[in-house]
Amino acid sequence: MLILYILSVFLPIVLTNVIFYHVTTGNVKNQRMKDISRAVEQINNEFRSEVEDAVTISSVFYTDYNLNQILKTDYKEPADYIEAYDTYFRRILNSYTPVYTSIQSIKIYVENPTMLHSGGVGYLSDEVKQTDWFRLLKKRNNAHPIFIRTQQEDLYLKSEENVIRDTFSIIREMNYFESKNNWQKFLKIDLKTSTIDQVFQNQNLQGNIYLVNDKGQIEYSTDPAVDWRRETVAYDSLEFPPDAISFHAENAYVSYLENWRIIGTVSEEEVLKDVRQSREFVIVLACLNIVIPTLIILWITRSLHERLVRILRHMKKVKNQHFDTIKQGESLDEIGQLTSEFNRMTIQVKSLIDDVYIADIQTKSLELERRKAQLNALQSQINPHFLFNALETIRMRSLIKDETETAKIIHNMAKIFRTSLTWGKDRVMVSEEVEFIVCFLEIQKYRFEDRMNYRIHIDPSARDCMVPKMMFLPFVENASIHGIEPLRHGGKIEVQVEREADKIIFSISDNGIGMDDEKVKQFYGYLESDEELGERIGVQNVIYRLKLIYGDRFQLLIKSMPGQGTFIRVVVPVDHEANR
Incomplete structure (x- = not known):
């Protein structure tokens, strides 16, 4: 039994659990990596969706003929501009902010001196021309929208050391329609910082997220160690723990986000956390697979030994003329069959078969009689004849007195009594x-x-x-x-x-x-x-x-x-x- 246990139980269980552990941990790790990669890709898609909403609005403004006519018109009187503003300009400026909740503000900077610079219209002053976004737009010199991180408008005049660039904007030059007076027009759409924060932080990702531009600089990060709002930090300059794993999501096919990347970094400990939980489960399962079969084999071995010794002891009693049967529960294995045959042989030797048959027949007869008596006991125990005769007499008297309803009820009652008290x-x-x-x-x-x-x-x-x-x-x-x-x-x-x-x-x-x-x-x-x-x-x-x-x-x-x-x-x- 020991050799059988080692070769057929212990070694197969150990080998099976080792293989199962490697396969399970590998599957768990791969699934965890896929989940993290999908989370980073989801952040990238949501971020790009918010930016695309702003780009869509900019395209509407860029190709709006009426809007461009208002911007290039030389107004003789301020009242003329106010009338044009109230008629069309105000409505189109205010129609997008409530619909697109990610839009913080929409502003058009113009050189037209005859326009009033308020209500979404700003003057293209020298201070504005010194901003980073304006210089970048003029440097590229095309009509395509540009996505850039900017500072709040009221901070334009502050020094570079105090500027907090925490706002993202879509900017583009509005040169779709030609203008005789050559006044420049620029559109700037600011995104809500809270919306960007929600996109990057509302994810079940136990790690840091970095938004990296086409120059490899960090434009946004959930890493508290990176001061991306005040400084220009290169992603490659960061030092990560040796066990950090990076997940990349590219935006290669969008012109205004070309070569921008979203990178998620997660420690290997976080990835392997589920793997370790799986390992503990496999170890517990392996222990159960070893302990339970061991106990079962010990129980079977003990049962075989005890029953064989009991049969041998009773066989010695038979040799000494003591015909005692083995008192134990029936079993279907070979030892159980041997025990049953031994008991049958002993009973035959003692000539008790006839007595057992007679006793069994008597027991069954008594059981049948008992059931028959119980069924009969369920019937009424009174003599019904006088009751039937009395009810019939009452019914006939009721009919004679034309009390048909009473007679009908007595008839029904007699029928019920007669049926319930019938024994046969x-x-x-x-x-x-x-x-x-x-x-x-x-x-x-x-x-x-x-x-x-x-x-x-x-x-x-x-x-x-x-x-x-x-x-x-x-x-x-x-x-x-x-x-x-x-x-x-x-x-x-x-x-x-x-x-x-x-x-x-x-x-x-x-x-x-x-x-x-x-x-x-x-x-x-x-x-x-x-x-x-x-x-x-x-x-x-x-x-x-x-x-x-x-x-x-x-x-x-x-x-x-x-x-x-x-x-x-x-x-x-x-x-x-x-x-x-």
């Missing part, structure tokens, strides 16, 4: 069972008058099927007495009998006072109880009879809530023997 017939057709139910409900309707209504539907295919007598009547009685009677304004009972394949389904529903959960649990408890019935009657009687007749082949469903009525369904199999 335990099975009836479904149509007969429904007839008993109708008799009972007519009696209750006579009692409650208009306070109780009922409706009965029976599937024609179920009429001739045989079921235990008075199987469903106690449920109808409970619905009437305990469900409808306490209601001041009465209620309604609906009974339905259907057949589905080899099943008969009895169901009853009422709108009475209902039952609480404790009462419903009590009914379900009758299904589990094996107590003797004694003199108990009603629903418990029915459930006990169904258990004796069908065993576990019948179903009982009870749905009820206080104040909302009760629904009961009983499903029994079609008894083909009884139907024949």
Whole structure:
């Protein structure tokens, strides 16, 4: 067993778990790398989308003929400009900011001295011409938009040491339409810094993000060690930990972001964190795979040894004329079969086979008699003849006095008593069972008058099927007495009998006072109880009879809530023997 354990259990488990560990950790690491790469790419796409919104707006302004006409017009009076501004200029300037939430402001710088420099229009002064963005725009000398990091407008006049460049802008020269007076016009669209911050920081990325321009300089970073707002820092000048892993997202196909990159740096510890968790899981799993089979093998070995020793000990007793059988549970392996054969041989030697058979037959006979007695005990124990005669006499007297309704009720009552007290017939057709139910409900309707209504539907295919007598009547009685009677304004009972394949389904529903959960649990408890019935009657009687007749082949469903009525369904199999 030890050799078998080492070769067939220990070595295969160790080898399998080593391979599983390498494959799992490799897959986890690759998946983590893909997740981080996708996160960086998502940041890049969202950033480019915000910039493209501003570029789209700039293109609209750049090609707007009416706007350009207003900008190049030489106004004789300020009122003329104000009229043009209010008519068209104000509307187009204010129509984009509410829609594009990433836009901070839109401003057009012009040399036109006849325009009022306010409300989105600025004068192209010498101070403006000294700004970085203006010099860059003039240096490129084309109509394409330029994306650049700029400072706030009120900081233009400050020294370079105090300037905080934390605003991103789209700038372009508006030279789409020719102008006779050659006045220069420049469009500057500022993006909200908060929007850029949200794009770069609202990601589940445990690392730093760098926005690098085409010159390799950092334009934005979530790294607190980089003062990108005040200084020009080259990305290549940064020193990263030896275990840092970089993820790049390029913008090579966009002219205004050409060669701009978004770089994410994550420590290898963060990447391998999930790998280490996977390693711990593999180690625990490997320990379980070793310990559990070891315990099982020890248990099997111990069982084999003990049973073999027990058989040997009893065989020695047989040699000494002590015919004792081995007392143990049955097993299906070879030792268990050997034990069974030994016991059989011992019993044969002692000539006890006949006694066992006789005792078994007697036990089965007693069991059959007990079940028959229990079924008979469920029937009434009184002599019914005098009751039938008395009811018949009352009915005839009622007919003589023209009390037909009373006579009908007495007739129904006599029919119910005669059926319930008949000893020789335990099975009836479904149509007969429904007839008993109708008799009972007519009696209750006579009692409650208009306070109780009922409706009965029976599937024609179920009429001739045989079921235990008075199987469903106690449920109808409970619905009437305990469900409808306490209601001041009465209620309604609906009974339905259907057949589905080899099943008969009895169901009853009422709108009475209902039952609480404790009462419903009590009914379900009758299904589990094996107590003797004694003199108990009603629903418990029915459930006990169904258990004796069908065993576990019948179903009982009870749905009820206080104040909302009760629904009961009983499903029994079609008894083909009884139907024949």
